[in-house]
Amino acid sequence: MTTQYPQLHSSRARVWIPDAEEVWKSAELTKDFKNGDPSLQLMLEDGTSIEHKLDPKTKNLPYLRNPDILVGENDLTALSYLHEPAVLHNLKVRFIDSKLIYTYCGIVLVAINPYETLGIYGTDIINAYSGQNMGDMDPHIFAVAEEAYKQMARDERNQSIIVSGESGAGKTVSAKYAMRYFATVSGSTSEANVEQKVLASNPIMEAIGNAKTTRNDNSSRFGKYIEIGFDTRYRIIGANMRTYLLEKSRVVFQADEERNYHIFYQLCASSHLPEFNSLKLSSANDFLYTRQGRSPVIHGVDDTKELSTTRNAFTLLGINESYQMGLFQVLAAILHLGNVEIKDKDSDSSLIPPNNRHLTAFCELVGVTYQDMSQWLCHRKLKTATETYIKTLPRLQATNARDALAKHIYAKLFNWIVEHVNKALITNIKQHSFIGVLDIYGFETFEINSFEQFCINYANEKLQQQFNMHVFKLEQEEYMKEQIPWTLIDFYDNQPCINLIEAKMGILDLLDEECKMPKGSDDSWAQKLYNTHLKTCSLFEKPRMSNRAFIIQHFADKVEYQCEGFLEKNKDTVNEDQINVLKASKFDLLVELFQDEEKATSPTGQVPGTGGRTRLSIKPDKGRDKSSKEHKKTVGCQFRNSLQMLMDTLNATTPHYVRCIKPNDYKLAFSFDPKRAVQQLRACGVLETIRISAAGFPSRWTYQEFFSRYRVLMKQKDVLSDKKLTCRNVLEKLVQDQDKYQFGKTKIFFRAGQVAYLEKLRADKLRVACIRIQKTIRCWLARKRYLRKRSAAITIQRFTRGYQARCLAKFMRRTQAATIIQKYQRMYMERKRYRQKQAAALVMQTILRAYMARQKYQELLREHNAVIIQKRVRGWLARRWYKRCLVSLVYLQCCFRRMKARRELKKLKIEARSVEHFKKLNKGMENKIMQLQRRIDEQSKDNRSINEKLVSLETSSTAERERMRGELNRLRGVEEDAKNKGNQVTSLLEQLEKLKKELSSTQKEKKTIEDWAQTYRDEMEKVRRDPHPYLSTDLNEERSRYQNLLTEHLRLEEKYDDLKEAMVRNTCTYPVKTYERFTLFMNIIRHHFSDAQLQTRVCRFKKKLKGLLSLSSVERDVTRGMDTSLTLKLQKRLTELEQEKQSLRNELENREDQFQRARRQELESENKKLKHDLAEIRRSLLGNAATGAGAPGSPAYKVVLEQLNASCEELEVRKEEVLILRSQLVSQKEAMHHKVEEDFTRSVFSVSAAPDFHKLNEDGELWLVNQGLKETIRLLEHQLQTQRRGYDSEVESLRGELQNVKEENNRQQQLLAQNLQLPPEARIEASLQHEITRLTNENLDLMEQLEKQDRTIRKLKKQLKVYSKRIGEMGEGQTSPGQMVDEPIHPVNIPRREKDFQGMLEYKKEDELKLVKNLILELKPRGVAVNLIPGLPAYILFMCLRHADYVNDDQKVRTLLTSTINSIKKILKVYDFETVSFWLSNTCRFLHCLKQYSGDEAFMRHNTQRQNEHTLSNFDLAEYRQVISDLAIQIYQQLIKCMENILQPMIVSGMLEHETIQGVSGVKPTGLRKRTSSIADEGTYTLDSILRQLSAFHSTMCQHGTDPELIKQVVKQQFYIIGAVTLNNLLLRKDMCSWSKGMQIRYNVSQLEEWLRDKGLMICGAKETLEPLIQAAQLLQVKKKTDEDAEAICSMCLALTTAQIVKVLNLYTPVNEFEERVSVAFIRTIQTRLRDRCESPQLLMDTKMIYPVTFPFNPSSLALETIQIPSSLNLAFLTRV
Helix, strand or coil, X not given: CECCCHHHCXXXXXXXXXXXXXXXXXXXXXXXXXXXXXXXXXXXXXXXXEEEECCCCCCCECEECCCHHHCCCCEHHHCCCCCHHHHHHHHHHHHHHCCCCEEEECCEEEEECCCCCXXXXXXXXXXXXXXXXXXXXXXXXXXXXXXHHHHHHHHCCCEEEEEEECCCCCHHHHHHHHHHHHHHHHCXXXXXXXXXXXXXXXXXXXXXXXXXXXXXXXXXXXXXXXXXXXXXXXXXXXXXXXXXCCCHXXXXXXXXXXXXXXXXXXXXXXCCCHHHHHHCCCCHHHCHHHHCCCCCCCCCCCHHHHHHXXXXXXXXXXXXXXXXXXXXXXXXXXXXXXXXXXEEXXXXXXXXXXXXXXXXXXXXXXXCCHHHHHXXXXXXXXXXXXXXXXXXXXXXHHHHHHHHHXXXXXXXHHHHHHHHHHHHHCCCCCCCEEEEEEECCCCCCCCCECHHHHHHHHHHHHHHHHHHHHHHHHXXXXXXXXXXXXXXXXXXXXXXXXXXXXXXXXXXXXXXXXXXXXXXXXXXXXXXXXHHHCCCXXXXXXXXXXXXXXXXXXXXXXXXXXXXXXXXXXXXXXXXXXXXXHXXXXXXXXXXHCCCCCCCCCCCCCCCCCCCCCCCCCCCCHHHHHHHHHCCCCHHHHHHHHHHHHHHHHHCCEEEXXXXXXXXXXXXXXCCCHHHHHHHHHHHCHHHHHHHHHHCCCEEEEHXXXXXXXXXXXXXXXXXXXXXXXXXXXXXXXXXXXXXXXXXXXXXXXXXXXXXXXXXXXXXXXXXXXXXXHHHHHHHHHHHHHHHHHHHHHHHHHHHHHHHHHHHHHHHHHHHHHHHHHHHHHHHHHHHHHHHHHHHHHHHHHHHHXXXXXXXXXXXXXXXXXXXXXXXXXHHHHHHHHHHHHHHHHHHHHHHHHHHHHHHHHHHHHXXXXXXXXXXXXXXXXXXXXXXXXXXXXXXXHHHHHHHHHHHHHHHHHHHHHHHHHHHHXXXXXXXXXXXXXXXXXXXXXXXXXXXXXXXXXXXXXXXXXXXXXXXXXXXXXXXXXXXXHHHHHHHHHXXXXXXXXXXXXXXXXXXXXXXXXXXXXXXXXCCCHHHHHHHHHHHXXXXXXXXXXXXXXXXXXXXXXXXXXXXXXXXXXXXXXXXXXXXXXXHHHHHHHHHHHHHHHHHHHHHHHHHHHHHHHHHHXXXXXXXXHHHHHHHHHHCCCCCCCCCCCHHHHHHHHHHHHHHHHHHHHHHHHHHHXXXXXXXXXXXXXXXXXHHHHHHHHHHXXXXXXXXXXXXXXXXXXXXXXXXXXXXXXXXXXXXXXXXXXXXXXXXXHHHHHHHHHHHHHHHHHHHHCCHHHHHHHHHHHHHHHHHHHHHHHHHHHHHHHHHHHHHHHXXXXXHXXXXXXXXXXXXXXXXXXXXXXXXXXXXXXXXXXXXXXXXXXXXXHHXXXXXXXXXXXXXXXXXXXXXXXXXXXXXXHHHHHCCCHHHHHHHHHHXXXXXXXXXXXXXXXXXXXXXXXXXXXXXXXXXXCCCHHHCCCCCHHHHHCCCCCCCCHHHHHHHHHHHHHXXXXXXXXXXXXXXXXXXXXXXXXXXXXXXXXXXXXXXXXXXXXCCCCCXXXXXXXXXXXXXXXXXXXXXXXXXXXXXXXXXXXXXXXXXXXXXXXXXXXXXXXXXXXXXXXHHHHHHHHHHHHHCCCXXXXXXXXXXXXXXXXXXXXXXXXXXXXXXXXXXXXXXXXXXXXXXXXXXXXXXXXXXXXXXXXXXXXXXXXXXXXXXXXXXXXXXXXXXXXXXXCCCCCCHHHCCCCHHHCCCCCEEC
16 A cells, blocks of 8 residues: 555546455545545445545555556556556456566566467567567567577676476476577577577476476476577577476375376377387376376377477487487386385385286396395395394385385486486587576475475575565666666565575574484474574464474565475485495496495485395494595585575576466466466565565656657747756646656656656646537537538428429329320220130131031041052052962973973984084184184283283272272271260260259259359459469469579578688688589589489479460570589580470471371361350350259250260261271272282183193293283282282371370360369350460460571571671682782771671680679779769670670680679679679679670560671570579579668668657657667657668669669569568557557658659559558557447458457557557457458568569660770770770
């Protein structure tokens, strides 16, 4: 309570009153308080009225509440009223309403555990906090880590981060994030990735040192201090860990709902793994040491995966698999040891049953004998000065000895792991400084507090003392810095409590003394404590109802400690004989754990001995006693010494404090329990910090902040030019008491409550002004409303009278119209009745007449049919009688003729036997011989005619064969088409069946599909209207990927250069040569890819780039390697492969040309028919898209059915045609073949009828003729076979081509079938897409062919030019001597002829280095840019290159280009904006010159005739153009980085912090913010500074002659950086999220847009990059109350992500009391509406993102021959040609 400012306790003042449930409750005074009043009249927030009585002794008034604008501040010290309820309320508002878990309290960071995973620890957040001052951003653990890192680098002083808090408050997580921050921002110097090892130590230490408690699922049960070492460049080089007070008792005992250390459960969960079979583990419920807490599983944690993580961390730290299995073996042995059952033998002894399964497993795992271990688990040795006794142990003591052994083994294992982790983190590099992270237990108080809680609270007392002294020291330094009179502040000093614990005869001293007593006990020690401190120390108390407990008054609270177990835990005794058994183990790791075991394990003075007999005499060993005394330190003594070492370390460093708060005991996300929070705030020292600050001047304002905030309280005459004097004068008038404030050098210091008083005055002044404004506005509104009502009344009267007149006229018109309507209606009814009767009569007549006509027709039809039947029957009877007669006659004729033939035969037989017959035959023999001779001659003539016929027949057969072959091919195609159509018919029928089945489901989805189709149509319409954005998006993505590769290459080159410099510094042997770099790069490439793979990847990437860049008219050839020579080799090989491919393609085209012409017409007709059918189907389906369109009987079904029937009919017709043609072809072949054979046989038979050719023809002519015929026939057969083979080969080739056509046809049919299955809209779209794809492919093929032809033409032209020049030179060189004498004027013409080759510069090869040095390395950009033409170095280099091309010197061209590229890279290592901008402009100009004079027609359109004559003649430098384009991209990226480094410090100050519109932004108190700021005065940079810098950038690039399109891209990137950095800082600064700041941002953005408008850059896309920032500013200004407001926000903030919108709403803070905070319900409404958005969850924008750059071709109009080289460039060795 407070007695200050009773005048502030007036009516409507708000105060805090104590409450049993909420600790503090808010109330409002309903009546002014007057001195002497015994009570206050209050009203609670729920409307309840109460009377609050004051303490009659102290008369303290309730605490006053801070103004609402101060609630939710980042720093608690910024509050006007500094007291416990204000601190508690501020933390609660930030935690519950704003979801902010971090808050500053002076130098302390208060961290509240959210019990929920938050996305505020990513790499983007780390980058945002890196380099920032602690008060510039919202509170965060990263801000504390950055502050420590910055002070270490700036002050050359070691730092410490002290993280403390209760179990479950989040200490371990906070320490982990701090170490992650150091590992991210610093990196490591070695290749061992030390920062990863530092982070890898966390899962190991959590596994062996963390456990589940009732308060925390991952509670650290030990304290640790990690020193992270840094080198002189402040990069991580190593780390070292120290641990404190491991809770060993947890190994053998756990309370309910708690667990043992995680590692035990991880092993049990992984017991099924084969490598763990030897451990003989099972479920955690099977072991005593893991089942006592009855909670073996943690929700959401997979122990098997956690063990895998732990093992990976072990491996990363260098602990191999064998050691890991050894560790797991020891841990499994501990579990088995806990299950060893010890039974009573009698009252004083115990035993272990033989063959105990768990003891056997323990002995096997640790490598000891079963007998020894069972012996010493139930016995112990007692030693005197001369003898040794073996004593049996009762069961309880034996069990305790077993548990002590388990704890001792685990402690040794823990220390061994820590030691090896430290070894892995230590490096050989010398440590320059370090940052320590202390993760230690906070103040603890339980129902039963023992030795562990005593040590923990003792450590917290020491830390609290150090904290108080540091806070006091900082306050004193602040006052002295501001030259304010310093008065001592009384603060709580806990040195008496520390003396009570650690001083001579203190609690620890008495405890150690009692431990040395042979019969010391907890009771005797408690009595000593009572006797020593009960009357002498006020901080020590004795409980009323106990003689075995004591109470200590700590700084946080009173704690009662139970004395039971103090001595045992302090001694930490373990049976020495058990240790000796373990030392004799065969298990090497276990022996290593105990190799440094103390000689005396008990501090009682008993000397250990060995031997198995009951009684021994041993001489004392003085050296041994001395060694024992050195190792007799108790746990308390050891802890005190280690704590003192820790305090010495902390005192030698600059501390930073993180206090972790546990908001509730139930681990509920974002749930705040005020009682628990207050307990922890008192315990961790936060309230003590507040009290120290409140005792002095807690509120501190700079003069500028005070003037800006309280300008409304000043009159115009009070405002002076000196703001400091103005503030002094005004403050003296407002606050009469001079002690309430002090004036410092830069700040005004206020007592607690004064800021609230000033805020009250400011609010009253604003309220009065508001009332006056409201009065005036309401008067104006009332008069305006009256005038509007009067005018409305007159208007209503006028319209009413007019309405009545119109109503009368309307009534009269209606009366007349009704009469007319009645007349016509009656007429219509009569006419309708007459027409109905007439129609009925006509229908009856029609029906009757039709019936009579049908009857007549039937009768006539019957008569006609009867006549026909009679005619048919009579005809049939007549024909049957005629056939019978005819058969009888034929039979009679046959019989008669047979009889005559028999008679004739008989006569001939008789005649043949007579002699006369032979005589008649011999008479005509000579005539027959002559006739045969004549026949032979005739036969020869016939043979010649036959040969001629054969030739003609062969010709005709060939033609016929060709015709038949074509017909056969056509028929086969028809047959295949018929087969395909038959298959198509089958598939279509199946599809129809499927369509019928799916029709019902399709109808249900119709509405959804229609909506989707409409959306798709809109999108397609957009694409058709403007397809450029979609293509440009894909192109930009490809450019971005390619340029990212170049960026990575540049980074690797820089890293390589750094490594090379480091190697040169370290070895100093020889410089690394250029070819070594190339070899290194080639080895890297060969390591990843083979040569074939590399060429394949290059070709593939080149084709992809060609396809993309042809669409945007951007020329890019092929992605190239890291080195120029490698790129040229790859591209040369690529060109050769392309040429081979082109030759093969030409040959294929020639062969396919004939077939293409033959089948083109057929395919066109077939395609036309298919298109017609498809169009008809589409029209039918589109026209009948309603329900049932596909059902039987519908038009679509009929059309498909008609198509199927037509296809079936056509198939049958084609089959019949094929059969007919086949039969005709076979018959023609057989007839032809039969005819030839018959002719030949006839001729041969006629010749062979003679008995002997030699006898018939003595000269042998007939035989020769026969042989000639045989040869002729053989030759014809050979020719026929040859033609047949050719025909077969042609048939095979045609079959292959036919197969291709079939496949194409099948593919078309598949597409058709797929289209039929799609909906109508999708079917049209698919067909369009298919047609577009086909046309695109054809266009691409044609373009490739056209490009190849163009290249061939260009090459031929170049060769023609070269040959013509050479011919001309040869013609001139062959001039005769006589001609030269006769024409002496001829030599004078040589210079004139060289005028055609002007625009070139000649230099000697040895002058190349001088050229590069003077023109690139030593050139000053400022002078060139101001005095000379833009791009002059580029023109000079190109003119030199032209001359090298003219003389056809490829070596000179290559060396010049390589030297130029390497020199530009070298000069750009200096990050100077002017240099980078200058060489970007010249590199682009050089690239444009290479294109402009390359000879390509695409680049020569804008050239003059003279420029076209200057084209390169001998070399194609397309490959080098790509290399230079890549160099330009690297220069561009470096330029962006230079500008970013210049703009970065200006952006936040100019865009956010600077008050561009004076008086709009209200300044709020800042507490201790910016206490380490490196900026002298706030607001050094303004918006004008940013605009001036942008103008400087723009003017510099214009002076350098940078291309306008490139300037637009640079400006777009600059504006993106400005928008991204501003938005990121806005999202991380709560003090910037207000309505007034939104107005400031929008004004600043408008100024940037005005700058763009002035420079003519509005269309460059820079304005669009600011859209997220503009929408964030609008979000700060719009209304945020109703659902309509939420809908408006969702539709407005399209460029912001959901996380960004919610973050801005959570951070929104009112600056004035008239503003309102955003409710939690409204934020949830926004989240609900935006949850369907598909977007990245990333909160911050990527400030490192660089848009892909393009270099549009920009030809120069400058003629090369007009360029003059100034003498200032020192290029006199160049000769103009």
